[in-house]
Amino acid sequence: MAFHDARQWALRSLRETWFFNVRGDLLAGLVVALALIPEAIAFSIIAGVDPKVGLYASVSIAILIAFTGGRPGMISAATAATAVLMITLVADHGLQYLLAATVLAGLLQIGVGVLRLGFLMRFVSRSVLTGFVNALAILIFMAQIPELTGVTWVTYAMVAGGLAIIYLFPKLTTAVPSPLVCILVLSALSLLLGLDVRTVGDMGALPDTLPVFLLPDVPLNLETLQIIFPYAAAVAAVGLLESLLTAQIVDDLTDTPSDRNRECVGQGVANTVTGFFGGMAGCAMIGQSMINVKSGGRGRLSCLAAGLFLLFLIMVLGDAVAMIPMPALVAIMIMVSIGTFSWSSVKALRTYPLSSNLVMIATVAGVIVTHNLAVGVLIGVILSGVFFAWKVSNLFTVTSSLSDDERARTYAIEGQLFFASAEDFMKSFDFREALTEVTLDLSNAHVWDISAVQAVDLAVIKFEREGATVTLVGMNKASETLMDRLGAKDGDAVGTGH
Amino acid sequence: MTRITAFIDASAYTESVTDHAAWVSRTTGYGLDLVHVVDHRRRTAPLDFTGNLALGARSTLMDTLTKHDAEASRLAREAGAAVLDAAKAHAEAAGAVDVHAKLRTGEMLEAVKDFETGSRLLVVGKRGGHADFAAGHLGSNLERVVRAAHRPVLVASRAFTQPSHAVIAFDGGASVGKAISHIADGALFSGVKLTLLNAGRRDDGLEREMDAAAKLLKEAGHQVETVFAGGEPEKVILGHVADTGADLLIMGAYGHSRIRTLIIGSTTTEMVRSCRIPVMLFRPDMG
Numbered sequence: 001m002a003f004h005d006a007r008q009w010a011l012r013s014l015r016e017t018w019f020f021n022v023r024g025d026l027l028a029g030l031v032v033a034l035a036l037i038p039e040a041i042a043f044s045i046i047a048g049v050d051p052k053v054g055l056y057a058s059v060s061i062a063i064l065i066a067f068t069g070g071r072p073g074m075i076s077a078a079t080a081a082t083a084v085l086m087i088t089l090v091a092d093h094g095l096q097y098l099l100a101a102t103v104l105a106g107l108l109q110i111g112v113g114v115l116r117l118g119f120l121m122r123f124v125s126r127s128v129l130t131g132f133v134n135a136l137a138i139l140i141f142m143a144q145i146p147e148l149t150g151v152t153w154v155t156y157a158m159v160a161g162g163l164a165i166i167y168l169f170p171k172l173t174t175a176v177p178s179p180l181v182c183i184l185v186l187s188a189l190s191l192l193l194g195l196d197v198r199t200v201g202d203m204g205a206l207p208d209t210l211p212v213f214l215l216p217d218v219p220l221n222l223e224t225l226q227i228i229f230p231y232a233a234a235v236a237a238v239g240l241l242e243s244l245l246t247a248q249i250v251d252d253l254t255d256t257p258s259d260r261n262r263e264c265v266g267q268g269v270a271n272t273v274t275g276f277f278g279g280m281a282g283c284a285m286i287g288q289s290m291i292n293v294k295s296g297g298r299g300r301l302s303c304l305a306a307g308l309f310l311l312f313l314i315m316v317l318g319d320a321v322a323m324i325p326m327p328a329l330v331a332i333m334i335m336v337s338i339g340t341f342s343w344s345s346v347k348a349l350r351t352y353p354l355s356s357n358l359v360m361i362a363t364v365a366g367v368i369v370t371h372n373l374a375v376g377v378l379i380g381v382i383l384s385g386v387f388f389a390w391k392v393s394n395l396f397t398v399t400s401s402l403s404d405d406e407r408a409r410t411y412a413i414e415g416q417l418f419f420a421s422a423e424d425f426m427k428s429f430d431f432r433e434a435l436t437e438v439t440l441d442l443s444n445a446h447v448w449d450i451s452a453v454q455a456v457d458l459a460v461i462k463f464e465r466e467g468a469t470v471t472l473v474g475m476n477k478a479s480e481t482l483m484d485r486l487g488a489k490d491g492d493a494v495g496t497g498h
Numbered sequence: 499m500t501r502i503t504a505f506i507d508a509s510a511y512t513e514s515v516t517d518h519a520a521w522v523s524r525t526t527g528y529g530l531d532l533v534h535v536v537d538h539r540r541r542t543a544p545l546d547f548t549g550n551l552a553l554g555a556r557s558t559l560m561d562t563l564t565k566h567d568a569e570a571s572r573l574a575r576e577a578g579a580a581v582l583d584a585a586k587a588h589a590e591a592a593g594a595v596d597v598h599a600k601l602r603t604g605e606m607l608e609a610v611k612d613f614e615t616g617s618r619l620l621v622v623g624k625r626g627g628h629a630d631f632a633a634g635h636l637g638s639n640l641e642r643v644v645r646a647a648h649r650p651v652l653v654a655s656r657a658f659t660q661p662s663h664a665v666i667a668f669d670g671g672a673s674v675g676k677a678i679s680h681i682a683d684g685a686l687f688s689g690v691k692l693t694l695l696n697a698g699r700r701d702d703g704l705e706r707e708m709d710a711a712a713k714l715l716k717e718a719g720h721q722v723e724t725v726f727a728g729g730e731p732e733k734v735i736l737g738h739v740a741d742t743g744a745d746l747l748i749m750g751a752y753g754h755s756r757i758r759t760l761i762i763g764s765t766t767t768e769m770v771r772s773c774r775i776p777v778m779l780f781r782p783d784m785g
Contacts (some may be wrong), residue, residue, distance in 0.1 A: 016642075024545070027547065031547050032549075033548045034549065035549050063704070166550045167550065167552060169548075170548040170550065174545075174546050174547060174548050175547055176547065176548075177547055177548060177549030177550070178548050178549060178550045179549050179550060180549065219596065251558065251560060252560065253556075253560055253563055254563070255567060287551055287555075290555055290556060290559055291549050291550075293559065293563070294546050294559050295545065295546060295547050295549065296545045296546075296550075335550055335551055336551060338551065338553060338555075339550070339551020339552060339553075339555040339556075340551070340553065340555075342556070343554045344554060344557055345555050375540060471774075
């Protein structure tokens with residue numbers, strides 16, 4: 001009876017978290033796995049490693065994140081965003097350093113999750129996020145350019161044909177993934193006609209065994225750390241950004257919540273373990289997650305199924321995968337690029353405020369120039385902070401009234417007094433007006449920082465030099481505390497009006 | 499806190515849950531909130547295996563899912579409102595006082611958290627509408643609700659009969675202590691014969707505790723008997739209930755960790771499942 005009971009309990013709990021949508025999750029997992037093959041290969045090529053590195057990574061990350069992640073229904077695997085960061089590392093130091101950097105990136109991500117830093121995402125505004133996805137789409141597209149330069153017209157024809165299949169085949173049926181049809185048709189054509197195009201097999205080694213546990217072959221010293229740390233930090237940051245952004249998109253699409261800190265730790269665990277299994281770092285994928293949701297995937301099972309199907313496919317179809325012509329992959333990656341790009345943000349350029357547009361465009365530009373999404377996001381965040389400070393500083397007014405005997409003046413200050421409004425604050429006083437009494441009424445103001453405290457101090461001193469008695473009134477508690485702590489003119493010396 | 503909350507769904511237990519809740523309401527004079535939770539995770543979206551991403555893929559997908567959810571939610575809400583209206587009429591006819599019907603979306607546990615603060619007692623059915631995976635299994639929500647709740651939970655049986663004889667499974671634990679003080683303080687059990695039943699090894703300490711509990715209940719005006727019956731607790735309790743024709747079982751619930759439950763199974767779930775009468779569950783941290 002006890003065993004029966006335990007099983008019953010386990011079943012109930014599994015049902016809630018894993019098996020509430022079995023049919024949808026399994027079918028979506030299969031669709032995603034089929035789409036992961038070309039992506040994993042394409043991203044390996046971007047990073048400059050053998051396709052098997054990306055395929056192993058995708059299998060390992062998808063399976064692990066299904067258990068450790070904080071956002072059921074989201075797909076994680078090898079991604080373009082992390083691949084572009086590692087190009088120079090691979091070129092200068094080789095694959096083993098990439099694996100070591102992957103492990104370190106994972107550990108950094110675990111640290112972020114454990115320290116519960118997921119809340120920092122709130123400083124990344126909508127405009128920055130839009131810039132992020134647009135930049136990502138452009139990066140994915142740009143990565144296809146080497147495959148489209150110095151090639152014959154056959155390649156262009158095949159890419160065009162592939163795109164036509166991807167977008168027109170669904171008009172016949174929505175039961176079969178059209179990217180799969182694109183791969184099958186183009187592979188058959190190139191084999192039958194003996195077309196002279198590059199194939200996946202030309203791009204490097206494909207998996208021939210199950211992934212095995214190996215320590216990255218790098219010397220464990222400070223020099224290694226110095227080499228891999230900058231890459232690992234960038235990968236960790238970009239990976240978490242894309243993962244949390246994708247989690248937000250899946251939250252919105254499915255109208256269900258996610259656990260951000262668990263997602264951070266989960267991404268970290270997945271990357272750490274993946275590095276030991278010969279895979280490159282990855283993160284959540286916007287395009288694949290959308291495909292998953294569109295295909296009916298909602299639970300953890302969908303990502304697990306995608307990973308297991310992918311493993312099965314590359315083990316069984318290894319030789320066949322080598323024959324896939326590169327133009328088929330390029331067509332699929334162009335589709336991913338198109339689907340990732342936020343077209344509504346282009347339309348919105350005309351209606352959105354200039355500052356939002358500048359933030360979005362600066363984010364994109366930062367990424368395109370540096371090929372580092374983290375740099376773009378940093379630029380975007382800083383710029384949105386500056387714009388916000390500027391807007392708030394404009395909500396600042398000073399009005400004044402003279403007493404009946406024309407000897408005393410009250411300045412009423414309204415708004416946020418901080419570094420950006422301190423200059424306006426100083427300009428609003430007429431220090432040369434000879435008065436006996438000056439009152440600064442801060443009832444509707446808030447003193448935020450040292451710049452503000454110093455500005456108030458300076459104003460008081462200047463009035464006092466002109467021989468006036470100065471009174472500060474109406475400061476709220478927080479402002480008063482700050483003034484007492486930091487101001488040369490403490491409350492008692494000038495009188496706080498109490 | 500002069501209200502109780504009954505969670506109903508569209509299962510065969512709806513009427514019985516309402517009856518049980520109405521009994522508590524009319525006996526104690528507490529107002530009754532009838533709550534129906536529509537779980538939005540159960541909606542199925544239209545399937546599309548095209549696996550491609552077109553221009554504006556995200557907004558298109560968002561539109562599709564939102565439209566589908568809106569339609570599914572509207573249907574669920576209308577169905578839910580009908581269930582609630584019927585239950586409310588039924589409860590009022592059965593003598594419940596100050597009945598309010600509340601329709602909510604989301605997870606059952608969220609609703610439990612929201613309602614329990616203003617509630618003295620929660621009433622749920624032995625099986626919920628979604629617990630369709632095997633006969634005899636409890637609703638997937640019951641254990642989660644009882645573990646999450648900070649109030650006594652009355653688990654309604656398939657059919658309602660006005661309780662006249664309640665058996666209190668007395669193990670001397672903190673949970674059953676809560677049960678004794680609740681019963682002594684409340685008006686729900688006036689006129690209900692109470693049996694304090696100890697199953698298991700008889701010892702002096704437990705006997706003293708049981709006598710003290712019996713004394714407390716007698717002072718509160720209840721008719722009380724104490725029974726010691728050795729043996730395997732579950733079997734003894736079930737046997738005693740069957741033999742005496744008792745029509746309510748009161749016991750402590752889920753005294754063990756989830757891990758232990760996973761390994762050796764939960765007595766509570768097994769008891770609730772096996773006996774055919776309503777069960778009132780108390781946990782030590784219940785207010």
